Amino acid sequence: MNGIHDLGGMHGYGAVEPERNEPIFHAPWERRAFGLMLAVFAGGAYNVDEFRHSIERMAPADYLTTSYYEHWLHAVETLVVEQGLIKQSELAAKWAALGKGGA
């Protein structure tokens, strides 16, 4: 796919600046996202290539403005719906509840 992920050679993004003393996880949710991805992978819902391709399919503006583990979370959410494990309406209801301060 000639998608937004294929950035090699593009101009305008500035220098690559690795984060100094980067922790393995910036926040507890990143650790959970990592574990979630592995658990659902081990469960056979997707292979690594399907996983990567689901990230490539993000809306370009979203891809560029979200972090590594936000990409992973997007991938798991997309694939479990596409695989029929969860309904999009269930995800949407949960997002709405979280947005209102729920859990």
Place this chain on the structure above:
Amino acid sequence: MPVLTKAMVPGLLTTGGSTRVNAAVAPKFKKGDKVKARNIHPPGHTRLPRYVRGKIGVIETDHGVFVLPDSNAHGKGETPQHVYTVRFGAREVFGATAGPKDSIYADLWDDYLEPA
């Protein structure tokens, strides 16, 4: 559905979910061969970056046999084949203002390449 157990985790993390395949598949190329990255634009998943398509390089290393992402991402099977590190001159890829002695190395699947 299989369940991830604690015992499975260290192995999964150390292999990084490697897609190496233990299959006797013949390589089309060998170290030193001149190759051209194909000018293909699949709408689905590929790991052939646009900036090397149509460019001529040299096979540097044969890494062995791996699952082809282009088929595996779309439920079309593993199509196992050799993966090579291909060395491209920087000027071949990025034009006359690139460093004259610089190289770009890309890891590319057999199907992405044709003889040059």
